[in-house]
Structure formats: C-alpha cells, structure tokens
Amino acid sequence: MLALTHTLSPKIDDGQRTHVPRIPIDHGRAARQHEEYCSMLRRCGTEVRTLTVNRELADSVFIEDTAIVLDEMAIVASMGTEARRPELPAIAEELKKYRTVERVEPPAHIEGGDVLQVGRKLLVGVSARTNTAGVSALEAIVRRHGYTVMPISLNDCLHLKTACTALPDGRLLVNPAWIKLHSLRDFHVIPIPDDEPWAANILSIGGRVCLAAAHVQTAALLHERGYAVETIDVSEFAKAEGGITCMSILLNEMEPH
Numbered sequence: 001m002l003a004l005t006h007t008l009s010p011k012i013d014d015g016q017r018t019h020v021p022r023i024p025i026d027h028g029r030a031a032r033q034h035e036e037y038c039s040m041l042r043r044c045g046t047e048v049r050t051l052t053v054n055r056e057l058a059d060s061v062f063i064e065d066t067a068i069v070l071d072e073m074a075i076v077a078s079m080g081t082e083a084r085r086p087e088l089p090a091i092a093e094e095l096k097k098y099r100t101v102e103r104v105e106p107p108a109h110i111e112g113g114d115v116l117q118v119g120r121k122l123l124v125g126v127s128a129r130t131n132t133a134g135v136s137a138l139e140a141i142v143r144r145h146g147y148t149v150m151p152i153s154l155n156d157c158l159h160l161k162t163a164c165t166a167l168p169d170g171r172l173l174v175n176p177a178w179i180k181l182h183s184l185r186d187f188h189v190i191p192i193p194d195d196e197p198w199a200a201n202i203l204s205i206g207g208r209v210c211l212a213a214a215h216v217q218t219a220a221l222l223h224e225r226g227y228a229v230e231t232i233d234v235s236e237f238a239k240a241e242g243g244i245t246c247m248s249i250l251l252n253e254m255e256p257h
Helices: 027-043 082-095 132-145 216-224
Strands: 002-006 047-051 067-069 074-076 101-103 115-118 121-126 148-153 164-166 172-174 189-191 203-205 208-212 228-232 249-251
Touching (some): 002 027, 047 082, 074 082, 074 132, 115 164, 164 203, 216 228
Parallel strands (some): 002 047, 172 189, 208 228
Antiparallel strands (some): 002 249, 067 074, 115 121
C-alpha cells in the first residue's frame, strides 16, 4: 500500500471553509501533526510519499479531494470550488506514475472526499462540492470495470467522508444527523455518539482504525467492538475542515505505467 501525502502550505489559513468558522492555524503545530500523521501511516504498514508540487496552494495538504484512485485507474476530480482546481494538473502527473488517468470535467463537479469505496460499490455524496452531473460522470467511467455507483444525499457537512467511512470489515461508521440512514440500508451501520459529530471520519488501513484523538467516545466504542484503534491529534487541520482521510490518497501498488 502506498500513501500519497502533500506538505502543508504556508497559506493554509487562506483555504476554503464551508461549515466551520475561520480560526487561525498554528503552522508549527500543524507541521508537527502532519509529520505524526505520516508516521502513523508508516506504522500501519504503508509507504509514504510526500509531495511538494502544490505548496503555494492553500488547501493542497488535503490531497484526497483531488482524485479517486481504484486498482484499475485514477480519476482526477473536477473540484466543486474553483479555487482548488489549480491543484489538479500536478496531481494528475503524479498519478500517471501508478495508473491510467481519467478525468471528470466541469460543469460536472466531484471531489475525492465524496467517494467511499466499499468493495465494488462506490458511495458518492451529493454535496456542496459534488453535483449529480459529477456522480453521473464518475459512473460512466467506472461501470465498465464492474463498479456500482450509489448517490448519497448529505445534510450540513462538507463531504460524504465527513459523515460516513468504512471500517475494515465493511461496516460503516456514520453520523445519522448528516446522512439519511435509509440510503445505507444495504450496509451494517454503526452510529457515532451524538456529541462527537466529526468522529465518523476514520481511516481503515493495515487492519487498524485511525481516528482523531479528540473523539474519545468513538475510539472507546470501536475498541469495545474489537477493532484495533489508533488515535492521532489533527486539531489544527480540523480548523480547516479537514480530517483523518483528507490528507492522503491510498493506493495499492501496481506495475508502473
């Protein structure tokens, strides 16, 4: 498993905000948290490659949003906010090292944070950053490889993975306030505690469940259910509406293209 990450931009304070107030970020602390994030990925058995190609772009540390990477291909996102589209060319060039690259183009909008892979199903959040045209464009690309796309409506959150992520056994960790549970009726769902609304964003990697250290109740809930849990402080990135999944693109290493 390979994880692509991106170094912290000195301009992160100027990045996009949708559902959180603008609070100053401690850059030194954020840099240390990012280093620990990369260390966590390595502890989970992942090779980490940290890019610097978009360092002057405010939101570039949130690399997940730029692409959807499957074993068969990489799909470069079209991004739902124009300010982030300059990130895409350099990420596309990097992904060409590992996959055949496809693209979704505006006015179809999609971001990687809205796409959750569970086996051969792709759950796609219809959000402020991903529109129905983006869902359709993704489906047209992936269906020839046997993937099923399931559009999911969201309430009051940035991305699907803000409200729903997959545990190592395919169960879904969900915030029911931000996603309609009936849309997930085909899955075994575990709701998060009401007073930890951001806790549904977890990263399943190497058989472990990684989540923000601030989500103590959710960590205990998952531990009690038998999951191997690892926590990490990402508090500075939370100020920028970022979470555990946002700062990496995970891909199975294949023969180079």
